[in-house]
Amino acid sequence: MIRRIAIAGAGHAAGQLVTSLRQYQYDGEIVLVGDEPYLPYQRPPLSKKYLAGDMPAERLYVKPESFYEQAGVELHLDTRIEAIDRGEHCLCIAGGERIAYDKLVLAVGSRVRRLPVDGVTLPGVHYLRNIGDVDGIREGLESGHRIVIIGAGYIGLEVAAVARQAGLDVTVIEMADRVMSRVVSPELSDFYQIEHTNQGVKLRLSTGVQSINGKRRVKSVTTSEGDDIPADLVVIGVGIVPNTELASAAGLDVDNGIVVDDHCRTGDADIYAVGDCTLHPNDIFGRDLRLESVHNALEQAKTAAANLCDKDVAYSQVPWFWSDQYDLKLQIAGLSEGYDEIVIRGNPAERSFSCLYLRDSRLIAIDAINAPRDFVQSKAIIAAGEPVETDRLADPETQLKDLAAASR
Ligand SMILES: Cc1cc2nc3c(=O)[nH]c(=O)nc-3n(C[C@H](O)[C@H](O)[C@H](O)COP(=O)(O)OP(=O)(O)OC[C@H]3O[C@@H](n4cnc5c(N)ncnc54)[C@H](O)[C@@H]3O)c2cc1C
Structure with missing residues (x-):
C-alpha cells in the first residue's frame, strides 16, 4: 500500500497532481517540495497579462x-532537492534534511537556456521563467524606454507585444531568418512579422548577439553585425532546458528529458515523472516527445495520479499550445514537423484564419489565429489520423467537425 507520495518540484504539473490524487481518492500522505518560494502557479500569464499588469499575482496560483x-499536503517551499536516494527512498535536501517517500513523482520542469555572451549579468538584463523575473522586468517597462529582446520565439514575441502596448521602443534580435521558426510554418512567420512590424517593433532577423554592454547597468546590445542597439532593458528568451540532473545522478534514464513510459513511469517502479522535464511516447504521432506546454503538464499529472491509484491509464493526447500577442490568439494543436501540404482556411487579412498542415492527406497540425472553433474541432481529426479532402478543408463554410465525421 502507498502511504506517502512525494512530489519533487512545485510547479504547474505538481499542482494538478495534488488535485488529481485526491480526486482519485488517494488518502495517504502527499509531500510537495519546491525550490521557489511560491505555491504552484501558472507561468503563461508571466509573458502576457501579468507582465502587462492586467492580472494580480493571486490569480497566478x-x-x-x-x-x-x-x-492535507505537507508543503516544503523554498526547499531545493539536492539528490534522490533511491535505496533509502528519500529526497536529500540542502542542510542534511531527508524527506522519505514510498512513491516519488519528478515534476521539476525546465529552466531557461543561458546566453553565453559578455554582459548578461548586468542589471537591467533579464530572463523570464518565474514570478521574480517578471517583477524585475516590470520595473523597466516604462513608456519611452528602449527594450531589446533577444529571441523571437513565443516568449520574446509576447514580451514584445506587451512592451509595445506599454509604449516602449522595441527591438527583437533573432538568429533564425524568421520568427517562431521552431514551431510554425514560414507562412505564419510572415504573418507575425508583418503584425509586429506594423505595431512598430523593429525585427532584426538572421542576427546574433556579440555582447551586452554597460558599466553599472545595461546600456546597449552589440549585434553579430557590429551594430550597437541602445537598451534600457534587455529580455532574453532563447529556449529552455529540462531539469534532468536529479534523475540522471540517481541513475534514471535521461535523453533530453527524463525517460518515462506512457504511464509516466521511469525505469524505477517507485519513481514517476511528469511535465516539461519528461521525454515520453506519443502514440498518435508514433514518436517520443518532450513538450513545453501546460496541456502536457496537466495531462501527464492526471495520468501519473491515475496510475498511482491503480487505474492503469495510458497517456494519449494531441499536443496543444497557445500564444497571445496583441489581439491575436494563436492556438496550435498537433505537430506540423514533416508536413507536405499546407492549407490556409479563412483570410489572413481579416486576422482570423487557420493554417492546416497535412502529411499524406492526413491532418497532423493546425495553427488557428483567432479561430477557436477550428482549433477545437481539429483535434479529433488529428487524433483519428484518417485522410481528409483537402479542398473541403480550405472552405470556411464547412465545419471541420463535419469532415472528422466524414473521415470515420
Ligand atoms: C513566460 C512563460 C510563458 C509560457 N506560456 C505558455 C503558454 O502560453 N502556453 C503553454 O501551454 N505553455 C506556456 N508556457 C510553458 C508552461 O508554463 C510549462 O510548460 C509548464 O509550466 C510546465 O509545468 P511543469 O510543472 O512541468 O514545470 P514548472 O512549472 O517549471 O515547475 C517545475 C518546478 O520545479 C522546481 N524545481 C526544479 N528543480 C528542483 C529541485 N531540485 N528542487 C526543488 N524544486 C525544483 C522549479 O523551480 C519549478 O518551480 C510558458 C512558460 C513561460 C516561462
Whole structure:
C-alpha cells in the first residue's frame, strides 16, 4: 500500500497532481517540495497579462493555500532537492534534511537556456521563467524606454507585444531568418512579422548577439553585425532546458528529458515523472516527445495520479499550445514537423484564419489565429489520423467537425 507520495518540484504539473490524487481518492500522505518560494502557479500569464499588469499575482496560483491545507499536503517551499536516494527512498535536501517517500513523482520542469555572451549579468538584463523575473522586468517597462529582446520565439514575441502596448521602443534580435521558426510554418512567420512590424517593433532577423554592454547597468546590445542597439532593458528568451540532473545522478534514464513510459513511469517502479522535464511516447504521432506546454503538464499529472491509484491509464493526447500577442490568439494543436501540404482556411487579412498542415492527406497540425472553433474541432481529426479532402478543408463554410465525421 502507498502511504506517502512525494512530489519533487512545485510547479504547474505538481499542482494538478495534488488535485488529481485526491480526486482519485488517494488518502495517504502527499509531500510537495519546491525550490521557489511560491505555491504552484501558472507561468503563461508571466509573458502576457501579468507582465502587462492586467492580472494580480493571486490569480497566478493553481489553487489557494487553503486547498493544500484541506488536502492535507505537507508543503516544503523554498526547499531545493539536492539528490534522490533511491535505496533509502528519500529526497536529500540542502542542510542534511531527508524527506522519505514510498512513491516519488519528478515534476521539476525546465529552466531557461543561458546566453553565453559578455554582459548578461548586468542589471537591467533579464530572463523570464518565474514570478521574480517578471517583477524585475516590470520595473523597466516604462513608456519611452528602449527594450531589446533577444529571441523571437513565443516568449520574446509576447514580451514584445506587451512592451509595445506599454509604449516602449522595441527591438527583437533573432538568429533564425524568421520568427517562431521552431514551431510554425514560414507562412505564419510572415504573418507575425508583418503584425509586429506594423505595431512598430523593429525585427532584426538572421542576427546574433556579440555582447551586452554597460558599466553599472545595461546600456546597449552589440549585434553579430557590429551594430550597437541602445537598451534600457534587455529580455532574453532563447529556449529552455529540462531539469534532468536529479534523475540522471540517481541513475534514471535521461535523453533530453527524463525517460518515462506512457504511464509516466521511469525505469524505477517507485519513481514517476511528469511535465516539461519528461521525454515520453506519443502514440498518435508514433514518436517520443518532450513538450513545453501546460496541456502536457496537466495531462501527464492526471495520468501519473491515475496510475498511482491503480487505474492503469495510458497517456494519449494531441499536443496543444497557445500564444497571445496583441489581439491575436494563436492556438496550435498537433505537430506540423514533416508536413507536405499546407492549407490556409479563412483570410489572413481579416486576422482570423487557420493554417492546416497535412502529411499524406492526413491532418497532423493546425495553427488557428483567432479561430477557436477550428482549433477545437481539429483535434479529433488529428487524433483519428484518417485522410481528409483537402479542398473541403480550405472552405470556411464547412465545419471541420463535419469532415472528422466524414473521415470515420
Ligand atoms: C513566460 C512563460 C510563458 C509560457 N506560456 C505558455 C503558454 O502560453 N502556453 C503553454 O501551454 N505553455 C506556456 N508556457 C510553458 C508552461 O508554463 C510549462 O510548460 C509548464 O509550466 C510546465 O509545468 P511543469 O510543472 O512541468 O514545470 P514548472 O512549472 O517549471 O515547475 C517545475 C518546478 O520545479 C522546481 N524545481 C526544479 N528543480 C528542483 C529541485 N531540485 N528542487 C526543488 N524544486 C525544483 C522549479 O523551480 C519549478 O518551480 C510558458 C512558460 C513561460 C516561462
